[in-house]
Amino acid sequence: MPRLDPDLLTLLHRCRIEVRTNREKAYAGEHRSNHPGDGLEFVEFREYHPGDPIRFLDWRVLARTDRPYVRRFGHETAVAAHVYVDASASMGVALGGPSKLAFASELATYLAFVLAHQGDRVRVSTLREGRVTQLPFTGGSDAVRGLSEALSAILPRGGSGLEALLRDVEVERPQLVLLLSDLLVEGDALERLMRVARMEGVDLRLLHLLDRRELDFDFEAYTRFEDPEERSFKLEVHPRAIRDRYLDALERYLRRLEHAASDQSVAYARFATDQSMRQAVLRYLEEGRGGT
Amino acid sequence: MGLERWLILGFLAALAVPVLLERLRRRRAQPVEFPAIRHLLREHARFQRVLALRRWMVLALRVAAIGLLVLAFARPYLERDVRTGRGIAPDTAAVIVLDTSPLSRIRTEAEGLLEAERKLAQGFVESRAADALVAVTGLPPQGEAPQLVFERDGTQLLDELAALEVEGLAEDPARVVEAARAALAAQARSTREVLWIGARRLAVPETRDDVPGVRVVQVHPSPDDPPRGAVVRDVAVEAGAVSSELVNLSPEPFQGTLAVHGRAQRRLHEAEVRLGPWETTRVALPIPQGETFLGSARLSPDTTLARYQVRWFAAGSGQASAARTFLTRTGAEEESHRDPHVFLRSALRAVGDASPRAASLDDLERDPPRAGDWVFLAAGGADLPGVLSSLRAWVEGGARVVVLVSSEPPPMFDLLGITLVGVAAGAHTGFVSDLALPTGLAACLAGVTTRSVLLTSDARAAGYAVLAHTADGLPLLLGRRAGAGYLAVDLSGLEPGRTDLPYHACFPAWLEAVMTHLTGATLAPARTVYLEGEAFETPAEVSGPTTLADPEGRTRSLEAGPLRLDTPGVHRVRLDDRGRIVTWELAANPRVDFDRASLEWPAVVEADEERTVARRVDLSDVALLLALLVLLPEVAVALRLGRRRHVTGAARAQSV
Numbered sequence: 001m002p003r004l005d006p007d008l009l010t011l012l013h014r015c016r017i018e019v020r021t022n023r024e025k026a027y028a029g030e031h032r033s034n035h036p037g038d039g040l041e042f043v044e045f046r047e048y049h050p051g052d053p054i055r056f057l058d059w060r061v062l063a064r065t066d067r068p069y070v071r072r073f074g075h076e077t078a079v080a081a082h083v084y085v086d087a088s089a090s091m092g093v094a095l096g097g098p099s100k101l102a103f104a105s106e107l108a109t110y111l112a113f114v115l116a117h118q119g120d121r122v123r124v125s126t127l128r129e130g131r132v133t134q135l136p137f138t139g140g141s142d143a144v145r146g147l148s149e150a151l152s153a154i155l156p157r158g159g160s161g162l163e164a165l166l167r168d169v170e171v172e173r174p175q176l177v178l179l180l181s182d183l184l185v186e187g188d189a190l191e192r193l194m195r196v197a198r199m200e201g202v203d204l205r206l207l208h209l210l211d212r213r214e215l216d217f218d219f220e221a222y223t224r225f226e227d228p229e230e231r232s233f234k235l236e237v238h239p240r241a242i243r244d245r246y247l248d249a250l251e252r253y254l255r256r257l258e259h260a261a262s263d264q265s266v267a268y269a270r271f272a273t274d275q276s277m278r279q280a281v282l283r284y285l286e287e288g289r290g291g292t
Numbered sequence: 293m294g295l296e297r298w299l300i301l302g303f304l305a306a307l308a309v310p311v312l313l314e315r316l317r318r319r320r321a322q323p324v325e326f327p328a329i330r331h332l333l334r335e336h337a338r339f340q341r342v343l344a345l346r347r348w349m350v351l352a353l354r355v356a357a358i359g360l361l362v363l364a365f366a367r368p369y370l371e372r373d374v375r376t377g378r379g380i381a382p383d384t385a386a387v388i389v390l391d392t393s394p395l396s397r398i399r400t401e402a403e404g405l406l407e408a409e410r411k412l413a414q415g416f417v418e419s420r421a422a423d424a425l426v427a428v429t430g431l432p433p434q435g436e437a438p439q440l441v442f443e444r445d446g447t448q449l450l451d452e453l454a455a456l457e458v459e460g461l462a463e464d465p466a467r468v469v470e471a472a473r474a475a476l477a478a479q480a481r482s483t484r485e486v487l488w489i490g491a492r493r494l495a496v497p498e499t500r501d502d503v504p505g506v507r508v509v510q511v512h513p514s515p516d517d518p519p520r521g522a523v524v525r526d527v528a529v530e531a532g533a534v535s536s537e538l539v540n541l542s543p544e545p546f547q548g549t550l551a552v553h554g555r556a557q558r559r560l561h562e563a564e565v566r567l568g569p570w571e572t573t574r575v576a577l578p579i580p581q582g583e584t585f586l587g588s589a590r591l592s593p594d595t596t597l598a599r600y601q602v603r604w605f606a607a608g609s610g611q612a613s614a615a616r617t618f619l620t621r622t623g624a625e626e627e628s629h630r631d632p633h634v635f636l637r638s639a640l641r642a643v644g645d646a647s648p649r650a651a652s653l654d655d656l657e658r659d660p661p662r663a664g665d666w667v668f669l670a671a672g673g674a675d676l677p678g679v680l681s682s683l684r685a686w687v688e689g690g691a692r693v694v695v696l697v698s699s700e701p702p703p704m705f706d707l708l709g710i711t712l713v714g715v716a717a718g719a720h721t722g723f724v725s726d727l728a729l730p731t732g733l734a735a736c737l738a739g740v741t742t743r744s745v746l747l748t749s750d751a752r753a754a755g756y757a758v759l760a761h762t763a764d765g766l767p768l769l770l771g772r773r774a775g776a777g778y779l780a781v782d783l784s785g786l787e788p789g790r791t792d793l794p795y796h797a798c799f800p801a802w803l804e805a806v807m808t809h810l811t812g813a814t815l816a817p818a819r820t821v822y823l824e825g826e827a828f829e830t831p832a833e834v835s836g837p838t839t840l841a842d843p844e845g846r847t848r849s850l851e852a853g854p855l856r857l858d859t860p861g862v863h864r865v866r867l868d869d870r871g872r873i874v875t876w877e878l879a880a881n882p883r884v885d886f887d888r889a890s891l892e893w894p895a896v897v898e899a900d901e902e903r904t905v906a907r908r909v910d911l912s913d914v915a916l917l918l919a920l921l922v923l924l925p926e927v928a929v930a931l932r933l934g935r936r937r938h939v940t941g942a943a944r945a946q947s948v
Contacts, residue, residue, distance in 0.1 A: 090327035100327075184327055214328045222317040225326040235332055236321050241343050245335040253331065 004109065004148055008278050012114050015285045019079045019120075019176045020203045045069045079120040082174040083108050084165055085151060086181030087128040089228040092156025095213040097274040104180040104209050105151035107271070110281045111178060112137060113144045120176070125168070126151075127181070129158030132168045159229055162189040166196060173200060180207040183257065184229075194264035205267040207284070208257070212274040214250070217243050303362050310354035379419030380426060385479035387440060387472035388413045391465060391490025392430030392458050408513035409489045410453055416487060417449045425479060429472070430456040432463050440475045466496050469508055476506045489513050492572070538565060538573055550575050661686050 048057060048068035056070040085108045091101035108124060115122045116137070124147055125134045135150045137143050162185050169177060177197065183190060183206065197204035213219070219239035227233035254270070261268035269287075271280055326332065336343065380386050390396070390413060396406040413428060420426055425442040428449050432438050443449050469488050476484040484506045488494055491512060498508050538550075546567040561577045660682075 093325045093327050095324070095326070182327055184330070211327070214326070219324070222321045224321040224323045225329050225332055226323060227329045228325040228327060233329055233333060235329065235336055237332070237336060237343070238317075238347070241346060242332065242335060242339075245339055246332055249331040249335050250328065 080174040081176040087126040088160040100209040127161040130161040208270045382421035384483040385425040385481035
């Protein structure tokens with residue numbers, strides 16, 4: 001079980017994850033609603049339009065400027081944030097460093113802690129063999145450790161089950177979705193997920209995890225490459241002979257992924273499993289605050 | 293199995309190394325679970341053929357690189373220091389016999405055989421035990437016994453070795469070895485050895501019962517770089533047959549044919565010759581009585597390193613009055629036969645005229661011909677204008693000039709000029725030319741009163757009288773009046789592919805007829821003895837200082853006279869570094885088979901070997917360069933120069 005970094009947890013008390021959504025939520029929380037109403041927190045002045053409630057008219061401004069302005073107030077809402085960790089077999093492969101699943105589990109724990117700390121309703125689930133499995137998490141410090149233990153106990157198996165994630169999102173309609181995965185999915189499930197998220201106003205964030213050796217492909221000896229999810233997929237080749245072509249293909253794929261995410265207003269971030277967790281978390285929170 | 297075959301096996305094994313490594317590597321493929329395999333599979337499917345082709349090309353390049361490296365550093369044989377191979381043990385008496393026959397002039401890749409023999413013998417001498425008795429000798433002149441002086445002093449032995457030279461007519465080495473064996477029998481030593489150092493394997497027993505305790509050890513001077521090929525030695529024309537001794541100098545079996553041709557390349561007899569390693573054999577081919585023949589030997593057509601061809605001709609009827617042996621390489625042989633000067637001079641000698649007095653124009657310039665002398669000038673067309681003034685002077689001086697024009701005809705006006713010079717001088721001037729008939733006819737017509745002879749292969753002659761014909765009745769020499777002059781035309785020319793006239797017995801008679809025609813008088817009897825270094829007989833008796841000339845026109849004066857040439861025989865011949873005759877001595881010997889082949893061929897071998905070595909070095913350089921070019925990319929890959937590249941996106945591991 002990975003040990004959580006207490007310093008990092010301390011630092012994360014001051015961090016927030018902003019959610020971009022135009023969907024009103026029923027629960028109070030840290031996130032400011034886009035719908036002004038009868039909340040307590042002043043938001044802005046706006047010129048009076050006929051039909052505005054007269055009780056919001058700012059008499060002082062009217063007296064001073066002779067122009068009618070109304071005060072607008074907002075109320076704070078709690079966001080439903082779902083964190084999905086891909087626990088398919090491909091995530092369990094470690095080509096030298098930690099496995100992608102281990103990295104994703106630790107990263108998901110810290111991000112769940114941030115979300116819980118800012119008052120959102122956090123749900124952490126794993127995706128494995130076409131099923132979404134929810135993990136117990138209440139949001140406290142002890143819950144963070146429990147979550148970490150639960151995640152580390154997950155054994156990678158089967159496919160990623162992105163279809164199940166899609167169904168879960170359609171049913172639960174969370175406002176924020178964090179997907180930690182290597183995104184090795186067949187078909188158009190990923191594109192559909194991004195499209196649905198956009199249509200439903202879900203703030204979908206893709207955290208793409210790649211092994212360093214997947215990025216560099218620095219194999220030397222004659223190798224038999226095997227697919228961890230589909231054993232019949234194998235290839236015997238000299239890595240040097242195909243390295244350039246593989247790197248070209250990977251680069252094209254990553255660029256296509258970035259463009260697709262950008263088109264669907266989906267936040268996309270890529271992580272290499274050999275980078276430091278502290279740096280990965282802090283940079284993500286710093287750069288990902290405003291969304292894409 | 294010889295050493296070189298092991299080397300070939302090793303070479304093939306080295307070529308197989310990349311293939312084996314490739315197989316081994318495939319067998320030991322490391323299994324790796326790789327999540328992004330779909331990218332790999334997709335790219336592999338797209339470029340499967342390219343990748344397979346590239347893999348095979350890389351494999352082929354690796355094999356080629358190793359092959360080129362092997363070629364670059366290949367030598368025909370491994371070098372080995374033979375001097376360290378053995379020494380002369382204590383309490384030993386030894387006679388070291390070196391082959392100093394003309395065969396030892398063979399040049400191998402590194403050095404001449406005699407030099408190799410000398411070095412080997414020096415090694416024996418220097419590594420001998422202190423109490424060893426050693427004598428050193430070469431092959432003495434024919435008929436002489438070796439002078440064996442047993443020494444303990446190495447300096448004297450080394451001096452003796454350094455003084456050894458090639459003997460033109462050396463004694464049979466087997467006899468020398470047996471003489472040394474007999475001399476050793478008298479030495480009181482526990483070990484007695486005759487060390488024969490020569491390229492030839494002698495047919496002498498290692499031990500003999502009548503000389504117990506004396507052993508003959510045969511050592512090749514250059515075992516890893518032996519001379520290749522076989523040579524024909526000792527060609528002798530006997531009654532009814534021509535016999536040749538063939539020596540295989542190669543450690544490999546040898547195959548070839550000996551043939552005797554009649555007129556117009558008609559093959560009379562042929563013999564297949566097979567020689568084992570180092571074997572010597574004698575082959576006799578019958579000659580029909582009265583037949584004129586041309587003998588040839590084509591040896592070892594399957595051997596690329598050595599391919600000799602031997603030709604000789606004899607004019608006579610089995611009882612050879614003249615025989616000539618040429619030993620040349622294929623190609624060079626053709627050139628030598630195209631030199632009609634040689635045949636013409638030989639025929640002149642047979643006719644009984646004097647030998648040429650000079651071999652070159654420079655010699656003639658220094659010592660111009662006198663009145664009554666015949667000058668046969670073999671010159672190309674391009675040379676003639678330069679010698680016109682000389683010709684005029686000679687003709688005006690009373691010399692009779694025959695211009696032998698070879699393949700390149702001179703300009704018409706030059707011919708006319710020479711003719712007119714002759715006319716003006718009132719001399720008879722003839723042309724033996726190979727010109728086309730109309731050109732020669734015009735020259736003759738311009739000559740007006742000059743009698744001319746035209747040698748041509750043009751058969752369009754008509755209206756001519758037959759002046760001479762062969763023994764078969766074939767017309768050879770035609771004649772007709774041309775203006776005020778007279779034109780004689782030979783139909784055959786001197787082209788060896790069309791005629792063997794120069795080899796034919798009628799050739800001297802034909803020439804005599806030509807000269808009679810030109811001079812209007814019979815030729816004077818011989819006054820100068822001409823020696824060719826062949827089997828010959830002469831009834832002449834000469835005393836006092838005499839000029840001798842070899843067949844190439846080189847003259848030598850002997851001051852040692854008086855000589856009795858009614859018993860001519862070559863007693864001793866000395867050669868210069870290029871295998872040419874320098875001096876010879878005559879002794880009482882009514883008949884001599886002068887082995888001209890063994891005198892000539894080392895120089896030929898030397899030249900050709902040098903070319904071979906040069907070519908091999910060039911190929912080695914190219915092979916090395918190619919190997920380096922092929923290997924450089926491999927080295928670059930091995931140093932992982934190609935690892936600089938990474939996925940662009942991965943450089944910034946995280947993007948939001």
